[in-house]
Amino acid sequence: MTADRLAGLSDRRRELMTRLLAQKAAATAIPALPRSGAPMECSHEQRRIWLATRATPDSAPPNVTLGLAVTGELDLTRLPAALTALVSRHETLRTRYTSVDGLPYQVIRPAQPVPLELTDLTALPEAEREPEALALSLAAAGERFDLERGPLLRLTVYRLGPHEHRLFLVCHHIACDGGSLALVAADLAALYSGAELPPPPSLQYADYAAWSTARARVPERLPYWRDRLAGIEPVFPRVPPTPARPGVTTAVRIGRDVVDRWRDGPVTSFAVLLGAYLVLLRRLSGRDDLVVGTVTTGRGRRELEPVVGCFINLVPLRVTVGDDFPALLTRVREAVAGALANEIPFDTLVSGLGAHRLPGVHPAFQAAFVHRDDPAPPPGWAGLRARVWEHEVDDASFDLGLTATPRGAEYELALTGGPARFTPGDLDRHAQALAAILDP
Structure with missing residues (x-):
């Protein structure tokens, strides 16, 4: 029912209808599960990727990548801190996977520093720096991650000049999809810039995983x-x-x-x-x-x-x-x-x-x-x-x-x-x- 229709009701009926709508929303809402540190259920999407990776690695989806070209004075002290804060906000970026009776389960870990590599290409002739960064990023995109040990993402910074850098983030597909990259990019930029972000989402991916498998x-x-x-x-x-x-x-x-x-x-x-x-x-x-x-x-x-x-x-x-x-x-x-x-x-x-x-x-x-x-x-x-x-x-x-x-x-x-x-x-x-x- 729309807000306009609610406004047209008497106070008593509006109160009753609001309560019924709230109960309906609560009944269909995705519940947030307690975090005890024990392994949690994987989603069907995660299970498919995990099984494909273990059975035939060639059939597993490729890693998800995010590339940014930045011009200006990049602060290489703020960037690692922003990356660590990003992983702290999103549980799936700090989740590891374990096998129980042949099926995968996810184990959420505390946030830890994420690998950040700096590759300085300024010794190359200027015309060769960008093509070399692209070639290196292609190799980085195909790197394999250890699902049991993690971490499942890494960031490489290619320095092309004192005020010219290329940022290349690689993440395993089990932790992130293409639709999540806009969220990752926006949060990373805000955290680097010192902007105030709202609290981390109360609902995280592990909650979706348990809810979605029960609804299939x-x-x-x-x-x-x-x-x-x-x-x-x-x-x-x-x-x-x-x-x-x-x-x-x-x-x-x-x-x-x-x-x-x-x-x-x-x-x-x-x-x-x-x-x-x-x-x-x-x-x-x-x-x-x-x-x-x-x-x-x-x-x-x-x-x-x-x-x-x-x-x-x-x-x-x-x-x-x-x-x-x-x-x-x-x-x-x-x-x-x-x-x-x-x-x-x-x-x-x-x-x-x-x-x-x-x-x-x-x-x-x-x-x-x-x-x-x-x-x-x-x-x-x-x-x-x-x-x-x-x-x-x-x-x-x-x-x-x-x-x-x-x-x-x-x-x-x-x-x-x-x-x-x-x-x-x-x-x-x-x-x-x-x-x-x-x-x-």
Whole structure:
């Protein structure tokens, strides 16, 4: 009931209705659990990542990265203190993971200093400093973390000059997702600047983990997925597993107006870009019946907005492509609606299907599509000018992935392929073909 409708009631009825609404909110609220130091339940998202990391490290999600370019006199005394305070605010950044009967549990630890490395590149010729910082950050992005011992994040500062630095934060995906990076960036800037922040969120990720696992409606929704994914076949032929290597990425840009040209009624840019990707996959595989995975976020409640953690879930979308692109967009929209209405945690979906896992083949789908938000400008840093220092992690956990990111009046379409299947030249051609599908 809205505030306007409440105001129109008598005092007695308004008091009664307010009490009933408060009771309803309390009944559905996420409860804050006591912290005794004992292991606490992991969320489905954390469990999926933990199991993937232990079983086949190559199929685990890549680390989450945040890059900032800062100009001005960077205080290397304040920065470590701000990083330690950031970890103190968000429990998931100081959580470790332990195995109990073959399943992961999280153990929240007291805040400790976080590794901060300074790499001085000023001995290099000026023109070589930025490319060297990018190359080093690429290597840092792929570093492995020890989930049992931690810490699960580190910050590297690349000095390009006395007033020019690049900050690169790497965090394990089990502790943070892409949607949490804006929170991390804003808090780190405020703590560095000495700004007064509100108290840490009373609700933390471990509370969400216990609440969300109790709410998963698996039994009633699993039949949908058994029917929907019956008889699926891999999009690409299997290739022998190879040692962990970074993927190969290439990107192309296309105007937003080109994407908007295909939008009609309820058709979104997500559907248009996914539709074009499906057409590309059809050409590469020679098949009409395709399954593509995408990500959703469980951060749908107001009390979770300030919480840092991993909220993403993987969802398979099965679509028949065909030759009519507008009709394909309708089928994409229907597939997305059905998947979201029956969403369950991906790890329980895979185990519920009972499919035999093959080495080198991602369960349920081999191709992935991610539609990201327009990157927000970095918040102000005291005495510094800051901007986003872009760094694309080459995720080779899928045979082929498309990441669509708005960049002003354009979309950046980044194709990442497994090195055992695609060469840089292959992906360059596929990226150009993808652009041509949207703008023939």
